[in-house]
Every structure is written in C-alpha cells, then in structure tokens.
Amino acid sequence: MLRVGLIGCGSIGTVLARAIGEDVVKRVRLDAVYDIDHEKSEELSQMLHPRPFIAPDFNTLLHQSLDIIIEAASQEAVTLYGEAILKAQKDLMIMSVGALLQNGLLERLEETAVKCRRRIYIPSGAVAGIDAIKAAALGGLEEVTITTRKPPNGLKGAPFLKEKNIDIENITEPVLVYEGPAEEAVRLFPANVNVAAVLSIAGVGKRKTKVRVIADPGIDTNQHEIKAKGNFGELCCVTKNFPCPDNPKTSYLAALAAIRTLERIASVLRIGT
Ligand SMILES: NC(=O)c1ccc[n+]([C@@H]2O[C@H](COP(=O)([O-])OP(=O)(O)OC[C@H]3O[C@@H](n4cnc5c(N)ncnc54)[C@H](O)[C@@H]3O)[C@@H](O)[C@H]2O)c1
Incomplete structure (x- = not known):
C-alpha cells in the first residue's frame, strides 16, 4: 500500500483525494493532508472516508510515515518544501512545475533526490503530447x-x-x-x-x-x-x-493526470514513454 501525503487541498488536491478515497486508484492510501489554509484541509478531510490526518503544519506532515508527498499547492510550496521532503526519505510529486525552472531548483532537487535515493514525479498535466x-x-x-x-x-x-x-x-x-x-x-x-x-x-x-x-x-x-x-x-x-468548477485557472485534466501518475507509481504495469 502506497502511503500518500498531500500538500494543497484546493481543486487538484480535492479531485485527487476523492479518487483515492473512492478506490479509483488501487493500492494507494491518503494518510495525511496539509494546507496553509486550515479550513481547506478540514473541508477536504470531512469529505473523505477514512478521514486522513490533518497536519497542522508542514513539519508535522513531514514526520508522518509516508512514501510520497504530492504538492498541489503553489510554486512557493515547491520552493519551500521540496528539498525537505526528499531529505525526509519521501518521494515527491510536483504539480506547480513552474517553480522548477527558477533559481536552479530542478537541478537542486534532482541532486538531492540522487543523494537520498528518492524519486521526483512530474505528471504531464493538462496537455497531450x-x-x-x-x-x-x-x-x-x-x-x-x-x-x-x-x-x-x-x-x-x-x-x-x-x-x-x-x-x-x-x-x-x-x-x-x-x-x-x-x-x-x-x-x-x-x-x-x-x-x-x-x-x-x-x-x-x-x-x-x-x-x-x-x-x-x-x-x-x-x-x-x-x-x-x-x-x-x-x-x-x-x-x-474544461476548467475545474471552482478554479478556472486549473484544467480538470491536470488533476486526472496526477491520479494516473499515482496509479503508475503503485502499479506493476507501465504504459507510455
Ligand atoms: N501541472 C499542471 O498541468 C497544472 C495544471 C493546473 C494547475 N497546476 C498547479 O497546481 C497547483 C494547485 O492547483 P489548484 O488548482 O489545486 O490550486 P487551488 O488554488 O485550487 O488550491 C491550492 C491550495 O494550496 C494551498 N496552498 C498554497 N500555498 C501553500 C503552501 N505554501 N503550503 C500549504 N498549502 C498551500 C492553498 O491554500 C489552496 O488551498 C497550482 O500551483 C497550479 O498552478 C498545475
């Protein structure tokens, strides 16, 4: 069972968490959620069964027994938490991919991942090709x-x-x-x-x-x-x-792509390049 932690309980986080809860993705369990806006994590947790642990801050999330942490929050979150997640021996999935192109963050995270023997996953997001x-x-x-x-x-x-x-x-x-x-x-x-x-x-x-x-x-x-x-x-x-209903900036396909990436991590079958 892949133990998942989620940062960001907005549009993408909610679609992803519900898919895990509804068993759309097999062999995956959402154990903990964190959002800078505590109401968002409360709201999401209440929709789910079983209810994940609500981390009151990032450090508490980091100390949970998790295999992977999914960032579905903001570029700032990738910059602030990315390295710490890998150093805490957890894999990292990144949705706010734009952060990686700035201040050499991609290269730094790759180096840390190699040292810590962890993986970084970047879903293809809202595009084909x-x-x-x-x-x-x-x-x-x-x-x-x-x-x-x-x-x-x-x-x-x-x-x-x-x-x-x-x-x-x-x-x-x-x-x-x-x-x-x-x-x-x-x-x-x-x-x-x-x-x-x-x-x-x-x-x-x-x-x-x-x-x-x-x-x-x-x-x-x-x-x-x-x-x-x-x-x-x-x-x-x-x-x-089509945009996510509660966030016109985000496409529904981006959340679906994240779900598929998670499924790929947990599955024995790999499709596509
Ligand atoms: N890769 C892609 O194709 C793709 C597509 C769409 C959106 N995105 C990105 O994914 C991210 C999430 O998108 P969304 O539509 O779910 O956004 P959203 O605004 O609906 O939700 C983001 C949530 O993250 C929380 N958050 C923000 N910064 C945080 C921090 N530092 N620590 C903890 N929580 C924090 C917010 O309070 C909010 O609840 C955004 O950065 C967005 O730009 C990526």
Whole structure:
C-alpha cells in the first residue's frame, strides 16, 4: 500500500483525494493532508472516508510515515518544501512545475533526490503530447512552441498583466498578451503555464521552449497547442480542457493526470514513454 501525503487541498488536491478515497486508484492510501489554509484541509478531510490526518503544519506532515508527498499547492510550496521532503526519505510529486525552472531548483532537487535515493514525479498535466516530445528529444528537436489560450477570467491575477497594466476584462477579440521563453513565462504566469514547464523539461529546455499566451473571450475551455519540429518529423497537438468548477485557472485534466501518475507509481504495469 502506497502511503500518500498531500500538500494543497484546493481543486487538484480535492479531485485527487476523492479518487483515492473512492478506490479509483488501487493500492494507494491518503494518510495525511496539509494546507496553509486550515479550513481547506478540514473541508477536504470531512469529505473523505477514512478521514486522513490533518497536519497542522508542514513539519508535522513531514514526520508522518509516508512514501510520497504530492504538492498541489503553489510554486512557493515547491520552493519551500521540496528539498525537505526528499531529505525526509519521501518521494515527491510536483504539480506547480513552474517553480522548477527558477533559481536552479530542478537541478537542486534532482541532486538531492540522487543523494537520498528518492524519486521526483512530474505528471504531464493538462496537455497531450508529452510522451512524444520525450521520445522526439532523443533524436534532436529544433523547435518547440506552446500556445496557451484561455478565457480572460482564467488569466486573472497573473503578475505579468498587473506589471504591464494590461486589462483583459473587457476585450471582445482574442489578444496575444505574451510571447517569450518558458523560463520567463512561468514567473509571469505562475498559475497558468505549468504545462509549458513540463514541456520544457521533457523537450528542449526552459530557454528554447517558446510560450505564447492568448486571452480569448470567445472560448470557455483552457486550450494548449504544442507544435514541435525535429529529426522525428513534426508534431501538432491541441488540448481543449474544461476548467475545474471552482478554479478556472486549473484544467480538470491536470488533476486526472496526477491520479494516473499515482496509479503508475503503485502499479506493476507501465504504459507510455
Ligand atoms: N501541472 C499542471 O498541468 C497544472 C495544471 C493546473 C494547475 N497546476 C498547479 O497546481 C497547483 C494547485 O492547483 P489548484 O488548482 O489545486 O490550486 P487551488 O488554488 O485550487 O488550491 C491550492 C491550495 O494550496 C494551498 N496552498 C498554497 N500555498 C501553500 C503552501 N505554501 N503550503 C500549504 N498549502 C498551500 C492553498 O491554500 C489552496 O488551498 C497550482 O500551483 C497550479 O498552478 C498545475
């Protein structure tokens, strides 16, 4: 039985915890949850049967007997807790992947994981195509671009929009609000372009992966289009995601991808690259 701890009891955490509770994932048990907002962990714990232990703080969570801790909280949580989790001899699953592209965090966590003989799992998240990009990267990739198109309320609060004083609330047509490398995009849109971070780690890296962000008032899904060229040929992959009901920034598929990753860890069968 894989013993799981969860940081972040919001949209993704809730879908994930309920799937574990409803036995969608076999051989997995949610033993403990932690959220900086205590009400969120209480609320989630009450929905579940059996009820997981509610850790009052991160250190208490860290001292539970757990095999893996899933971060479904924020980039800050990855930065604050990532290394400590691995050093406490627990595996780590990361949803706020954008954090890994900043201040050499990916490299630091990888080094710690090697030293501590633990693993770091990064689900493919809310996009299709990561399996092909991983394989294609081996043969040489020339170009990888991701265009993320969201309804304006899905981009609300992004630091880039505030910084540049861009108002997208009253737009009537699609607007290209940002174009740049993944390394910069994850800082400017921390809650919106985690998929760009996953893509860059799987493919050509944070500087060569190009990101475009479009605010589109005419859509009600979060859309990601990945285009890649290389020695393998060409790839174009579009995902049109329904948002989670209580968080328009997050796609439901991201939570489903986390559930599948957990299942893969606990299972003897491995499908896909
Ligand atoms: N990899 C992907 O494809 C993908 C897709 C969507 C969202 N995400 C990311 O996953 C994370 C969770 O998404 P969500 O939609 O569930 O968010 P959410 O806002 O619905 O829930 C996040 C929860 O984490 C808690 N939290 C935040 N910082 C914390 C900290 N330092 N310590 C403890 N708890 C903390 C919050 O109180 C909140 O309850 C976000 O960072 C989001 O950007 C990743």
